[in-house]
Amino acid sequence: MALGVRPGAHMVAGIKLSDRENTAVIVDFAGNLIADLAMPHQPGAMELADLLNLTAELVDRVCQKAGIERSNLSAIGLGVPGFVDAAAGIAHWSPILAGRHIPLAQALSARICLPVHIDNDANLVTLAELWFGAGRRLSDFAVVTIEHGVGMGFVLNHRIYRGAQGLGMELGHTKVQLDGALCRCGQRGCLEAYVADYALAREATTALNWTNRENRSLNILLESLYDHAKAGNQAARSIFHRAGRFLALGLANVVNLFDPELIILSGERMRYDYLYANETLAEIKALALNTGRPAPKIEIHAWGDLLWAHGAAALALSAVTEGLLAPAREIAAQ
Ligand SMILES: [Zn+2]
Structure with missing residues (x-):
């Protein structure tokens, strides 16, 4: 059975942080771009609290551009450079974050009251190619x-x-x-x-x-x-x-x-x-x-910066999709 998606059913934000520019996009459930935003950034490692404030500001500003509230989002995908354990949500090392082994997904989720999924730059560019590109x-x-x-x-x-x-x-x-x-x-x-x-x-x-x-x-x-x-x-x-x-x-x-x-x-x-x-x-x-x-x-x-942010949005979309499909699979397995 072929399933269609209702584009408006969910919206997610994809955020990319790097040491030169931070970008954010909001996409709907079909991956259509609703709004995007780019802000310059100074190089160097940030303390966790500063990174959380910056990310919250990016989310709020891109939501404002899209004409929605933060609470309208189903999830956030966040991309950072470095060694990232996506499943555990831990940034083991990143040039933009001071300290090691930081539970970044959990910390951001607590800060902005939304599910957060993180991954590194290369994986997010790959996800963007897989969902929206040649892949x-x-x-x-x-x-x-x-x-x-x-x-x-x-x-x-x-x-x-x-x-x-x-x-x-x-x-x-x-x-x-x-x-x-x-x-x-x-x-x-x-x-x-x-x-x-x-x-x-x-x-x-x-x-x-x-x-x-x-x-x-x-x-x-x-x-x-x-x-x-x-x-x-x-x-x-x-x-x-x-x-x-x-x-x-x-x-x-x-x-x-x-x-x-x-x-x-x-x-x-x-x-x-x-x-x-x-x-x-x-x-x-x-x-x-x-x-x-x-x-x-x-x-x-x-590689445009928006591609990376799009990959972060794809990460959030795949997590939302997984969350919707998992209960159905459990029922089917019973
Ligand atoms: Zn090496």
Whole structure:
């Protein structure tokens, strides 16, 4: 039996917090966008109380834009970068939150009197692709996000795979070099330590003798590196080329492990097209096992902030749907 949804039956909010911009959307039960909002944000870790106040303000302001009350919402989905246990609602570590192992979902739920579900950025971008994007037609695909770090969300048999403790699929911290470059996580040789924006900036600082530029922001350093590469600077080009080879190595390992139908590369760094050049794609092909099968498709999707917030809304929608279906399943099982 095919079931239809009544779009107006429920509304949820999706909130994305990051160290540059916070965004919020309200969608109806069919996923239609009702209202959206973006607010700039200063980098740095917040205390929990400040983060809760900020999130409550975002929720109230986007509700105001939608012309509804907070109590009209059925649930909130909240996305934060970092290590998040979605099932337990715990933020183990996030660059925007001071402290570790914070029961964030519970704390926000108590603050705003609504059910709250949390997850990390890569999973939410993956959920957005699964519910609203290219993933609607696919059972097995990967979304790799490249920005401050390297993240991955993976859909296996139409569902996000999270691992036994919700911390799986940390592609950025798989090792691509023994005793290699130091990573933000404290270990050495992680893929992220060769591909993420801080890694590119580190290489640029040494290779281009940018000793006087240490005080510049990461974004300005990267823009400058990109401009140098485009203008034909060989040192700048070789930084992107090397990072692209490491990325190819990481993606070829994903292909060999999971055999996905599609890999979506997603992130704001898409304009650094050197990372995603034809050489990178050729290198993936060369490193993936030659089994005679067609290589998985690789698509590049620029990642808008609203996409992430949409994923947070999809998280809330799936929780509301699950809540509605669970009693029916129990009755059916009796
Ligand atoms: Zn690492």
